[in-house]
Amino acid sequence: MIKKVFKILGLIVLVLAVLGAGGLGWIFYSAKKASTQNLSQLGPEALTISINGKLFRDLNKNGKLDVYEDTRAKVEDRVANLLSLMTLEEKAGTMFFSMIKTSSDGELAEAPEFGNLFSFMLPANSEGIVVKKINHFNLLQTPHTEPLAIWYNKVQKIAERTRLGIPITLGTDPRNHFTKNEFASLLAGDFSLWPEPLGFAAIGDSVLMKDFANSARQEYRAVGITLALHPMADLATEPRWSRINGTFGEDAKLTSKLVYAYIKGFQGDSLSPASVICMTKHFSGGGPQKEGLDPHFQFQKGQVYPGKNFNYHLIPFEAAFKAGTAQIMPYYGVPMDQTSENVGFSFNKEMITGLLREKYHFDGVVCTDWGIVSDAKNFFIDYPARAHGVMNLSPEERMLKIINAGVDQFGGESIPEMLIKLVKEGKITEERINISVRRILRDKFKVGLFDNPYVDVLKAKQTVGREDFRLKGMEAQRRSVVLLKNGKTEKILPLKTGIKIYTEGMDKTIAAKYATVVNQPNEADFAIVRVATPYQPCEGFIEKLFHHGDLDFKGEAKQKILTLLNQVPTVVDIYLDRPAVIPEIAAASAGLLADFGCTDEALLDIIFGKHKPEGKLPIEMPSSMEAVRNQYEDVPYDSKDPLFKFGFGLTYE
Numbered sequence: 261m262i263k264k265v266f267k268i269l270g271l272i273v274l275v276l277a278v279l280g281a282g283g284l285g286w287i288f289y290s291a292k293k294a295s296t297q298n299l300s301q302l303g304p305e306a307l308t309i310s311i312n313g314k315l316f317r318d319l320n321k322n323g324k325l326d327v328y329e330d331t332r333a334k335v336e337d338r339v340a341n342l343l344s345l346m347t348l349e350e351k352a353g354t355m356f357f358s359m360i361k362t363s364s365d366g367e368l369a370e371a372p373e374f375g376n377l378f379s380f381m382l383p384a385n386s387e388g389i390v391v392k393k394i395n396h397f398n399l400l401q402t403p404h405t406e407p408l409a410i411w412y413n414k415v416q417k418i419a420e421r422t423r424l425g426i427p428i429t430l431g432t433d434p435r436n437h438f439t440k441n442e443f444a445s446l447l448a449g450d451f452s453l454w455p456e457p458l459g460f461a462a463i464g465d466s467v468l469m470k471d472f473a474n475s476a477r478q479e480y481r482a483v484g485i486t487l488a489l490h491p492m493a494d495l496a497t498e499p500r501w502s503r504i505n506g507t508f509g510e511d512a513k514l515t516s517k518l519v520y521a522y523i524k525g526f527q528g529d530s531l532s533p534a535s536v537i538c539m540t541k542h543f544s545g546g547g548p549q550k551e552g553l554d555p556h557f558q559f560q561k562g563q564v565y566p567g568k569n570f571n572y573h574l575i576p577f578e579a580a581f582k583a584g585t586a587q588i589m590p591y592y593g594v595p596m597d598q599t600s601e602n603v604g605f606s607f608n609k610e611m612i613t614g615l616l617r618e619k620y621h622f623d624g625v626v627c628t629d630w631g632i633v634s635d636a637k638n639f640f641i642d643y644p645a646r647a648h649g650v651m652n653l654s655p656e657e658r659m660l661k662i663i664n665a666g667v668d669q670f671g672g673e674s675i676p677e678m679l680i681k682l683v684k685e686g687k688i689t690e691e692r693i694n695i696s697v698r699r700i701l702r703d704k705f706k707v708g709l710f711d712n713p714y715v716d717v718l719k720a721k722q723t724v725g726r727e728d729f730r731l732k733g734m735e736a737q738r739r740s741v742v743l744l745k746n747g748k749t750e751k752i753l754p755l756k757t758g759i760k761i762y763t764e765g766m767d768k769t770i771a772a773k774y775a776t777v778v779n780q781p782n783e784a785d786f787a788i789v790r791v792a793t794p795y796q797p798c799e800g801f802i803e804k805l806f807h808h809g810d811l812d813f814k815g816e817a818k819q820k821i822l823t824l825l826n827q828v829p830t831v832v833d834i835y836l837d838r839p840a841v842i843p844e845i846a847a848a849s850a851g852l853l854a855d856f857g858c859t860d861e862a863l864l865d866i867i868f869g870k871h872k873p874e875g876k877l878p879i880e881m882p883s884s885m886e887a888v889r890n891q892y893e894d895v896p897y898d899s900k901d902p903l904f905k906f907g908f909g910l911t912y913e
Contacts, residue, residue: 291371291384298386302421319425319710320345331711338710339701343694345424348683351690351697352676353393355669357431357627360388360397366410368418383674389418389428392674396700398489398630399432405450405483409720412484416713427713429704431487431539436476438737438857439505451479452729457492457518458836459740459856461508461878462909466521468736473525475729477536482723484715486707487537489589491522493576494545496879497569498893500552502795502806505837505856507547509878510896511906512572516579523583531586533708539627540580542591543605543616545573548894552838554806555592555604555648557798562602562648563593567892570598578620586703587625588616589671592632592646603649606632606662613666625699630672633658643802656682663688668696737858741833741866743873743910744881745852752829753851754869754912755786762828765790766860774864786850787830788867790860791821793840810885812841825849833863839881841888843903869912876909 308315309325316329327333327341343351361382363369370384388394402408412430419428438453452475455462460469480488495512496504508515519540526536548569550561577588590605590612599610606612606628616622629646634655636643644651647658659678662670670679682688704710746753755761761775762784768777771788778784794817796809813821822844824830829850834840836854846852854877855863865871882888882899891899897906 295368295370295384295386298384298390299418301390302418303423304421305417306420306425317425317711319420320423321425328710335702335705338705339698342424342426342701343698346697348680348690348693349676350393350424350426351693352679352683354395354426354697354700355679355693356392356394356673356676357396357398357669357671358388358392358394358674359400359672360385360415360430362399362402362408362411364403364407366403366407366414368414369411385415386418388674389415390422392676393422394674394676395419395426396429396431396487396669398672399430399485402449405721405724406717408449409483409715409717413714413717416484419713427704427709429487429537429709430485431489431537432480432485433489434506436472436479436733438733438859450725451476452725452733453859454733454736454857455740455855456505456837456857457508458496458505458878459736459858459875460518461511461514462740462742462854462856462875463736464514464518464876464878465739466517468739469518469521470525471732472736473522475726475732477526477534479724479726479729480536481534482715482720484713485536486709487539487587487703488526489539489541491519491538491540491580492542492546493519493540493580494542494591495547495573495576495896497547497573497896498549498552499811499839499879499882499888499891499899500809501547501549501838502552502554502808503546504839504879508576509906510547510880511878512575512896514878515576519576520579520583523580523585527584527586530584531703531706533711535707537586537703537707538580539587539589539625540577540585541589542593542629543577543588543626544570544590544595544611545577546591546593547573549593550596550893552893553808555594555646556806557646557800557803558644559798560593560648562596563591563893564596565598565894567895567898569892569894570595572896573894581620581622585624586706587627588622589627589629590616590667592629592648594648601649603661604632604647606667607647607650607658607665609665611665617666623699625669625696625703626667627669628662628667628671628673633662633670633673633678634675660687663692663696668699734859734862737855737862738865738871740856740875741858741863741873742854742875742877742908743852743866743912744854744877744904744908745846745849746910746912747850751912752786753831753867755831755867757868759785761785762787763789764824766863770860771864774868781824781828784828787824787828788833788864789821789824789830790833790835790863792835793838795838807837810841811838811882811888812885813845818844821845822848831867833867836879836881839879841882841885841903843883846903872912873909874911876907877904878906880904880906 328338361369372380492506496510795807825848831851832849833853880897881904883903887899
């Protein structure tokens with residue numbers, strides 16, 4: 261009987277294996293077939309035209325120099341000429357900013373690749389470029405520098421072989437921050453690592469901010485990235501919000517100073533072939549989310565302004581406009597009762613046309629946040645569109661409302677056929693499409709993509725993660741650490757070398773370079789513990805990456821920390837991606853520090869006195885969750901009797 265059962269189980273496993281192998285085989289066969297068909301639609305590579313010894317790229321391969329190919333012509337003239345040559349399909353494709361996958365070996369990513377989840381979730385490179393005629397893409401997980409640069413050049417070669425040779429604009433979320441967010445860590449790769457934006461706010465140095473942006477700009481351009489989906493100019497006035505680590509804190513004046521320097525470092529005084537375009541987000545400020553619930557998800561409750569402080573959140577965007585930010589991204593959120601209808605920002609004509617276009621006279625590109633038109637459904641995820649306030653509308657109706665609001669581009673979508681349909685049905689005029697495409701093309705020309713979109717692979721290897729960038733990043737990590745407490749009755753920091761330490765939450769091999777590491781707390785002179793702001797995990801693959809909920813340690817987690825603190829003098833370092841509520845831990849600790857993304861080495865350099873702490877809190881640390889719940893979401897540093905006030909920070913002097 262037992263043998264028979266095992267035989268049946270074996271047959272089931274075999275059948276499943278065969279079906280699985282057959283399914284994968286079909287996926288790869290279909291991908292290869294589609295790729296061959298897509299690539300067969302391409303024309304030849306662009307030749308060059310020589311005029312008086314100067315070479316020009318013949319992007320439309322007609323053997324003559326068109327105005328848009330003439331580097332001597334004014335940008336507006338080049339844009340107008342290209343626009344006159346584009347079909348409706350090409351214009352529609354330009355208005356979409358989709359995701360794109362890469363390959364680990366530098367080849368075109370035409371089929372899924374084992375070990376790369378996104379390669380199974382995203383379409384082939386050729387489908388987006390050739391079939392959809394999209395020419396703006398968002399990078400996600402990437403390989404090392406050399407294959408990334410090689411892949412990028414091959415993608416641009418596909419674009420060159422399209423009818424008009426319109427180059428690809430490659431964009432990305434931040435890639436240069438040391439972080440504990442696993443998803444964000446995928447983005448870092450070989451790039452130099454600096455503290456998160458909150459860390460720069462803790463330092464408060466606009467010169468350093470610009471230096472960082474200039475360094476990141478060089479790394480981006482080296483691998484072909486010409487558009488930054490940052491900075492975040494949002495204000496962290498609601499301490500439970502899950503995206504605080506991407507902000508410069510809750511103070512509008514400090515944030516404005518750093519946003520201005522950030523944009524200048526990436527773009528320069530004006531867009532040029534050396535620039536990286538900044539898409540500043542999230543207009544008009546995404547910080548005041550009710551109860552901190554982020555509008556990436558359906559459980560959001562809208563942006564609220566109980567303190568009537570809407571205009572306060574505009575101040576950093578005013579700095580961004582002054583700095584010349586080329587592009588703007590509105591947020592998913594619903595600005596509750598601020599306009600005549602409670603709909604998400606990108607659907608809100610009073611916000612986009614009225615406030616952004618007319619009051620602030622912003623004539624740059626406005627791109628929606630990702631995925632607000634269509635639902636995301638595949639084998640891995642099933643998420644409804646973030647169409648807050650208009651979930652009752654069809655995708656076509658949402659798209660029409662976005663266009664009518666004054667938006668130019670659809671982020672995270674790849675459905676140009678829907679836009680084409682709306683034009684052909686007479687619901688959107690082609691003249692309205694031209695307004696947006698003109699803005700988008702203008703930035704492409706300014707950053708030099710039509711003249712030379714390719715990168716030097718050797719230079720990319722020499723630039724990304726350059727030693728001086730890494731050293732500056734490490735120094736910034738050290739400078740961003742905030743000393744909150746130094747001893748109970750007398751100062752204990754910096755610790756002396758040669759002591760015995762017990763550690764938790766850090767690499768013991770690195771710690772051993774500073775002191776003798778022991779295995780038990782009772783053997784140590786001091787303990788050093790690294791923890792992070794608590795959160796309450798939500799269900800769902802993407803939801804778990806966002807830290808929502810209460811900010812205090814509870815139950816066993818809290819007791820475990822306090823037991824150690826009462827057993828041996830302990831230096832606690834807490835990573836603040838949101839303000840933490842830690843009154844008991846602060847009281848019981850021998851020393852208390854806060855970091856915003858730093859290595860063990862950078863932290864230990866502070867603890868052992870190789871460097872002095874100089875950071876100041878860019879966010880208030882409340883004394884209780886009751887104080888958090890009672891404060892206003894839209895007002896900065898307003899909790900009752902905070903444990904540590906905004907701007908607090910000790911030093912060794």
